[in-house]
Amino acid sequence: MIIPPLPDPIIQSDYENVYNPSDDSYLIIDYFKRKINRNYFDGIKLNKIKKILDVGTGTGIVAIFFQLIKMGNPNFNPEIYASDILEDSIKCVRLNEKRNKINNQIKLINSDLFKSFPEKLKHSFNIIIFNPPYLPSSSLIKEYLNKKKIDFSWDGGLKGYELLIDFLTSAKIFLNLKKEHAIYCITSSRTNLIELNKLITNLGYKNRIVDKKHIFFEDIILNRLKNSLG
Numbered sequence: 001m002i003i004p005p006l007p008d009p010i011i012q013s014d015y016e017n018v019y020n021p022s023d024d025s026y027l028i029i030d031y032f033k034r035k036i037n038r039n040y041f042d043g044i045k046l047n048k049i050k051k052i053l054d055v056g057t058g059t060g061i062v063a064i065f066f067q068l069i070k071m072g073n074p075n076f077n078p079e080i081y082a083s084d085i086l087e088d089s090i091k092c093v094r095l096n097e098k099r100n101k102i103n104n105q106i107k108l109i110n111s112d113l114f115k116s117f118p119e120k121l122k123h124s125f126n127i128i129i130f131n132p133p134y135l136p137s138s139s140l141i142k143e144y145l146n147k148k149k150i151d152f153s154w155d156g157g158l159k160g161y162e163l164l165i166d167f168l169t170s171a172k173i174f175l176n177l178k179k180e181h182a183i184y185c186i187t188s189s190r191t192n193l194i195e196l197n198k199l200i201t202n203l204g205y206k207n208r209i210v211d212k213k214h215i216f217f218e219d220i221i222l223n224r225l226k227n228s229l230g
């Protein structure tokens with residue numbers, strides 16, 4: 001059985017609209033490098049994890065990272081899903097899979113959040129990760145200009161967190177709440193975190209900050225959420 005150090009996926013962004021992995025992507029990867037060992041995935045037994053979903057996958061960096069771990073560890077055998085609103089992202093993940101010699105292993109869904117997900121995936125995921133667009137959009141973009149494809153990488157809504165709240169509202173339907181589960185998502189100190197955390201609590205989640213990093217003018221924060229009744 002392969003043990004840490006865990007893999008570094010080989011990633012390129014082949015399309016100008018697809019988000020190039022950045023500090024937020026690596027905050028997630030580096031956290032999991034510390035928290036996955038030969039028996040546990042951040043405290044959950046590896047063999048209990050049947051389905052993982054990476055929403056807003058971009059180049060596919062997080063999904064490919066999990067797929068590579070899976071190849072090296074027979075105790076860890078979840079199906080890996082990845083989704084994005086941009087078709088170019090879906091094409092880019094396939095190219096990056098090839099670079100990592102894992103052709104067509106990840107199940108890809110081109111979808112605005114969960115809107116195009118099949119019914120059969122409801123109540124099925126143990127782990128969902130979302131590094132969302134999390135910056136407040138300019139009201140100019142909303143009112144006068146058409147949103148461009150690259151804006152999907154950063155524009156989280158007028159307050160910066162509206163898309164995350166939409167995601168968390170639907171994510172509950174797709175999590176397997178009867179089993180151990182977790183959502184990992186990035187937030188930024190450039191949004192009103194007090195307001196955001198109240199909304200998260202109202203949606204019925206318990207939220208724990210598991211890592212953060214200060215970059216130039218903001219803190220980027222990695223949150224771990226679970227159903228507050230779970």
Ligand SMILES: C[S@@+](CC[C@H](N)C(=O)[O-])C[C@H]1O[C@@H](n2cnc3c(N)ncnc32)[C@H](O)[C@@H]1O
Pocket residue numbers: 018019020021022024025055056057058059060061062083084085086089111112113131132133152153154163
């Ligand atoms: C900050 S990037 C993160 C990309 C990648 N997960 C990473 O960590 O490098 C945000 C991603 O969310 C996608 N996205 C934006 N709005 C979305 C939506 N409504 N549904 C699904 N994906 C969305 C963007 O296309 C982009 O790929």
